[in-house]
Amino acid sequence: MERAIKKASDKTSENYKEILFEGYGPFGIAIIVETATDNNNRTVANVRSYFNKYEGSLGTAGSVEFMFDRLCHFKIRTDLDVEELELDLIDFGIDEVIIDENEILIYSSFENYGIIQKELEFRKINIISSEFERIPKQFKTLSEEKKDKVNVLIEKIEEDDDVQNVFHNMN
Structure with missing residues (x-):
């Protein structure tokens, strides 16, 4: 138990890895999420769950990066x-x-x-x-109601401790 507590509190010894996620939010908004994590599985699961829960879809490498x-x-x-x-x-x-x-x-x-x-x-x-x-090379314009729905996803992603930056093409 003490070892688990020490490991959790001693973040200086952890190796952080940068992971880039790409996907689409509601209404086809392209989203790039830059993360730095000490636990790939946790970060992948969290980001995937945000996209799924808020009507987005996590893409594969290169699926939206070319749009930026x-x-x-x-x-x-x-x-x-x-x-x-x-x-x-x-x-x-x-x-x-x-x-x-x-x-x-x-x-x-x-x-x-x-x-x-x-x-x-x-x-x-x-x-x-x-x-x-x-x-973004091109912005996508949405109604205020649709923007609000996309912003819920973006805000949820930004709240994650592993997330460093979120970029999107919503105007």
Whole structure:
């Protein structure tokens, strides 16, 4: 009994594995679920049950991933010459620079993450945050009533402790 309690409370020794789930929610909404788990069986069972219970269907690898672009983005400080920075970083594969009142957002394809990060660090530009996203190539518009039904599934998935990100193509 003590060993079981120690194992359950000592999460530092666990090996976490990333698992990607793909499926369709109600009304054909494409959903990608990124997870990090120390128990594959638990996570697979949980995600499958959410899709089944809330009128979705869990798909196979590649069933919806092609419907999304995988991007990275960086948030940096706003006290820089944005035009000069954008021109300098084009050679590193940036796709878009968006200026917000509190930050500058730099978007690029997933594959360019490492070289852009190194270049920003080389220039001593403080990276506030960086992350990966999956942006739908096409959005699907639903009525408010149908959106509510899909949102119930998405919220249930997001509540799971193993779930890191949920992406969908609902507008």
